[in-house]
Amino acid sequence: xxxxxxxxxxxxxxxxxxxxGVWKHLKRDRKRxxxxxxxxxxxxxxxxxxxxxxxxxxxxxxxxTTDFMAIARNPELQIVCELMGGTTAxxxxxxxxxxxxxxxxxxxxxxxxxxxxxxFTTARExxxxxxxxxxxxxxxxxxxxxxxGLVANRFSLIxxxxxxxxxxxxxxxxxEGLSFPDLLQQARDLGYVExxxxxxxxxxxxxxxxxxLSYLAHGRWVSMKEMLVEGIRGITQEDIQxxxxxxxxxKLLAVITRNLKNGKLxxxxxxxxxxxxxxxxxxxxxxxxxxxxxxVVGTTFYIGHGAxxxxxxxAVISDIADACLLLKGSVHPLLPxxxxxxxxxxxxxxxxxxxxxxxxxxxxxxRVKDAPGVLATITGxxxxxxxxxxxVRQREISxxxxxxxxxxxxxxxxxxxxxxxxxxxxxxxxxxKPYLLRIADFEE
Amino acid sequence: xxxxxxxxxxxxxxxxxxxxGVWKHLKRDRKRxxxxxxxxxxxxxxxxxxxxxxxxxxxxxxxxTTDFMAIARNPELQIVCELMGGTTAxxxxxxxxxxxxxxxxxxxxxxxxxxxxxxFTTARExxxxxxxxxxxxxxxxxxxxxxxGLVANRFSLIxxxxxxxxxxxxxxxxxEGLSFPDLLQQARDLGYVExxxxxxxxxxxxxxxxxxLSYLAHGRWVSMKEMLVEGIRGITQEDIQxxxxxxxxxKLLAVITRNLKNGKLxxxxxxxxxxxxxxxxxxxxxxxxxxxxxxVVGTTFYIGHGAxxxxxxxAVISDIADACLLLKGSVHPLLPxxxxxxxxxxxxxxxxxxxxxxxxxxxxxxRVKDAPGVLATITGxxxxxxxxxxxVRQREISxxxxxxxxxxxxxxxxxxxxxxxxxxxxxxxxxxKPYLLRIADFEE
Numbered sequence: 001x002x003x004x005x006x007x008x009x010x011x012x013x014x015x016x017x018x019x020x021g022v023w024k025h026l027k028r029d030r031k032r033x034x035x036x037x038x039x040x041x042x043x044x045x046x047x048x049x050x051x052x053x054x055x056x057x058x059x060x061x062x063x064x065t066t067d068f069m070a071i072a073r074n075p076e077l078q079i080v081c082e083l084m085g086g087t088t089a090x091x092x093x094x095x096x097x098x099x100x101x102x103x104x105x106x107x108x109x110x111x112x113x114x115x116x117x118x119x120f121t122t123a124r125e126x127x128x129x130x131x132x133x134x135x136x137x138x139x140x141x142x143x144x145x146x147x148x149g150l151v152a153n154r155f156s157l158i159x160x161x162x163x164x165x166x167x168x169x170x171x172x173x174x175x176e177g178l179s180f181p182d183l184l185q186q187a188r189d190l191g192y193v194e195x196x197x198x199x200x201x202x203x204x205x206x207x208x209x210x211x212x213l214s215y216l217a218h219g220r221w222v223s224m225k226e227m228l229v230e231g232i233r234g235i236t237q238e239d240i241q242x243x244x245x246x247x248x249x250x251k252l253l254a255v256i257t258r259n260l261k262n263g264k265l266x267x268x269x270x271x272x273x274x275x276x277x278x279x280x281x282x283x284x285x286x287x288x289x290x291x292x293x294x295x296v297v298g299t300t301f302y303i304g305h306g307a308x309x310x311x312x313x314x315a316v317i318s319d320i321a322d323a324c325l326l327l328k329g330s331v332h333p334l335l336p337x338x339x340x341x342x343x344x345x346x347x348x349x350x351x352x353x354x355x356x357x358x359x360x361x362x363x364x365x366x367r368v369k370d371a372p373g374v375l376a377t378i379t380g381x382x383x384x385x386x387x388x389x390x391x392v393r394q395r396e397i398s399x400x401x402x403x404x405x406x407x408x409x410x411x412x413x414x415x416x417x418x419x420x421x422x423x424x425x426x427x428x429x430x431x432x433k434p435y436l437l438r439i440a441d442f443e444e
Numbered sequence: 445x446x447x448x449x450x451x452x453x454x455x456x457x458x459x460x461x462x463x464x465g466v467w468k469h470l471k472r473d474r475k476r477x478x479x480x481x482x483x484x485x486x487x488x489x490x491x492x493x494x495x496x497x498x499x500x501x502x503x504x505x506x507x508x509t510t511d512f513m514a515i516a517r518n519p520e521l522q523i524v525c526e527l528m529g530g531t532t533a534x535x536x537x538x539x540x541x542x543x544x545x546x547x548x549x550x551x552x553x554x555x556x557x558x559x560x561x562x563x564f565t566t567a568r569e570x571x572x573x574x575x576x577x578x579x580x581x582x583x584x585x586x587x588x589x590x591x592x593g594l595v596a597n598r599f600s601l602i603x604x605x606x607x608x609x610x611x612x613x614x615x616x617x618x619x620e621g622l623s624f625p626d627l628l629q630q631a632r633d634l635g636y637v638e639x640x641x642x643x644x645x646x647x648x649x650x651x652x653x654x655x656x657l658s659y660l661a662h663g664r665w666v667s668m669k670e671m672l673v674e675g676i677r678g679i680t681q682e683d684i685q686x687x688x689x690x691x692x693x694x695k696l697l698a699v700i701t702r703n704l705k706n707g708k709l710x711x712x713x714x715x716x717x718x719x720x721x722x723x724x725x726x727x728x729x730x731x732x733x734x735x736x737x738x739x740v741v742g743t744t745f746y747i748g749h750g751a752x753x754x755x756x757x758x759a760v761i762s763d764i765a766d767a768c769l770l771l772k773g774s775v776h777p778l779l780p781x782x783x784x785x786x787x788x789x790x791x792x793x794x795x796x797x798x799x800x801x802x803x804x805x806x807x808x809x810x811r812v813k814d815a816p817g818v819l820a821t822i823t824g825x826x827x828x829x830x831x832x833x834x835x836v837r838q839r840e841i842s843x844x845x846x847x848x849x850x851x852x853x854x855x856x857x858x859x860x861x862x863x864x865x866x867x868x869x870x871x872x873x874x875x876x877k878p879y880l881l882r883i884a885d886f887e888e
Binding site: 025029033036133139140141144145148149150151152153154279282289294296297298299300301302303304305308310311313314315317318321322329 | 469473477480577583584585588589592593594595596597598723726733738740741742743744745746747748749752754755757758759761762765766773
């Protein structure tokens with residue numbers, strides 16, 4: 001029986017936590033997968049930086065190499081996993097492997113966001129393929145859901161919690177009343193934060209994932225520069241408390257909106273006041289979650305572990321399984337990159353919305369002089385920009401002649417609010433830089 | 445360009461709510477789907493019972509027929525959708541179409557549960573295929589997730605809310621304090637209940653869907669007789685209130701457990717006390733939700749609309765898309781039915797667990813005489829079966845010399861509890877039939 005099944009050799013570029021996880025689970029479960037896929041699988045080779053380093057997952061010496069580019073070029077390998085991370089060596093490896101017609105399976109969101117177009121063009125020209133289920137939301141099969149399961153839909157709204165570190169910090173701020181700096185230090189000590197911690201904390205990682213979801217849903221790469229991206233550094237316990245009293249929890253959300261009438265797309269990442277009754281508000285610290293609203297299916301949610309060795313390995317292995325079927329003759333399931341932009345014939349062109357068209361309600365925290373007429377001045381500045389208020393909460397800061405002012409606006413837009421922030425920052429009544437959060441208006 | 449693409453003709457057996465929904469969305473979105481799939485799609489024919497009946501979705505007269513079996517046999521059709529419901533005509537149609545080598549797309553959970561083995565055997569023997577994403581949890585792409593996205597996993601636990609009518613009734617019992625009979629009548633008036641309402645209310649529909657999920661996850665059909673199936677008829681406001689005070693909500697859950705060590709499987713459907721902190725407890729009335737625990741990915745959740753014209757159409761269309769790719773040469777993505785039982789080589793044989801091995805905690809509501817010694821008798825009966833109690837709540841029923849007794853047990857098993865129920869039912873201190881609910885112990 002088995003000898004009729006084609007043998008598929010898999011190489012690994014990078015053999016850290018994720019690479020070892022994939023190797024371990026593939027090895028453990030090889031027979032079942034082989035039967036299911038009708039192939040024979042060989043874990044052929046893995047590249048490491050240091051051959052002598054001890055690793056939890058044992059690999060025969062003759063299957064380790066330091067030369068990752070040899071893996072990209074090795075004609076015996078049909079599937080290669082790029083699990084090195086970073087964008088320099090990873091790009092070089094990926095392009096070389098695609099030029100050799102291989103299927104590249106990747107968990108590298110930064111690479112995909114920065115070089116997605118180059119990667120897919122190279123794949124198209126040379127007959128290679130690029131799979132990336134593990135790049136976004138870890139083990140949650142959201143890429144497959146968007147690409148295949150929800151193929152009947154156009155997506156007016158996709159939002160989600162895509163960074164585990166931020167969700168961990170915000171959940172603990174809320175549950176334990178600790179400060180952001182203390183929790184960041186704890187997250188560092190536990191190894192929860194990326195080496196470049198700005199990737200997590202300032203929303204860059206979330207933005208990378210948002211770009212990938214947006215590409216899948218709308219067939220257009222949105223660059224970081226075209227997004228609105230804000231992180232969680234500025235959030236204080238006062239914000240957490242105020243949000244709670246107002247019926248919200250604060251979550252770092254990626255929000256991808258498309259106006260299905262005029263076709264305009266916008267991608268933003270920011271800490272958001274989420275109504276407590278929404279599924280996303282209740283998401284435990286360990287989870288990522290994505291809410292997808294399609295014009296046919298309505299609202300759907302996908303929740304699971306967004307990172308970690310095993311969850312990521314689960315996603316990489318599902319890509320390897322799809323790659324095996326592709327090697328056996330499958331038509332690739334609905335890769336937008338390989339059929340060209342999805343919407344060019346049917347949908348309006350996928351322009352980006354302007355900041356004036358991006359509308360939401362806002363939460364504004366100001367430190368002001370505690371003196372007569374201050375509130376009139378502040379609300380006057382807002383009114384001049386056409387921003388009206390739903391809620392005003394003023395609290396005296398004892399012994400300081402200062403007050404904290406929390407303002408909740410009615411629906412406004414990003415342009416008006418940006419101008420308002422500038423004007424408020426210059427007003428002599430305002431003693432510190434104004435701090436802004438968005439409020440999630442969407443219904444489930 | 446287009447003329448190079450193969451033309452795929454689609455027929456519909458049954459043209460009620462779902463059939464018309466699929467036709468409507470396919471027609472509206474045809475160009476985009478054709479481009480994405482690289483095919484041309486033709487909505488060729490639909491069978492109806494009455495040609496003259498007015499329908500919201502308009503179809504040219506020459507594309508309607510009353511002869512559904514002609515659709516099964518028509519050699520020009522490559523894909524046929526069985527959307528008639530029922531199991532007699534639907535089975536005849538499905539088997540005939542499979543014998544003709546067609547791809548059958550179905551939303552018919554009852555058919556699949558009752559005749560799944562015959563259907564897949566027929567497909568295998570004649571080169572047909574049977575797709576059924578719409579059969580379970582409506583628009584949520586859970587079939588694809590289990591089959592493809594989570595291919596790396598074995599599943600120790602799958603549980604979920606799979607019947608919208610029951611979730612609607614239980615949510616309103618909880619939120620508005622209404623009784624089960626009143627809400628059932630309202631659901632009837634709104635057309636939310638199937639013609640044979642036992643399918644919804646007594647857990648049969650949920651059991652059908654549980655059988656399908658269990659088959660996908662474990663490669664074995666579990667019949668209704670092999671399951672434990674209880675519906676929601678017996679639930680009272682007292683149960684809802686008691687559950688709330690104890691920190692739970694009552695949901696009708698399907699629970700599929702597999703012991704990954706000895707391979708034993710068990711499928712059960714029953715109203716369950718779900719801890720309020722769990723995602724499933726918070727699920728709004730309109731949603732279905734499934735929690736999948738895999739040995740690699742950990743815990744994942746899938747939530748969305750479980751029924752309705754559009755959500756079901758979304759699932760049917762995703763199957764049609766996969767069917768188009770299959771017709772273009774794809775290897776079918778991981779159909780267990782077409783490769784034989786999944787686990788025979790690798791896993792232990794998929795035996796069913798005995799009732800003694802199915803363990804949970806229980807909620808027991810008893811109406812008893814309000815007299816000295818009664819509690820001692822009752823607890824004695826439980827103790828004799830090895831069942832120990834975590835919580836006892838006794839409440840006098842005014843002017844009756846009766847009391848309501850709510851007992852929460854520690855972990856016990858179905859066999860011991862069934863015997864206990866019998867003994868309690870015979871005890872002269874117990875005035876009504878004892879009522880039992882299970883408690884969800886699982887962690888997220």
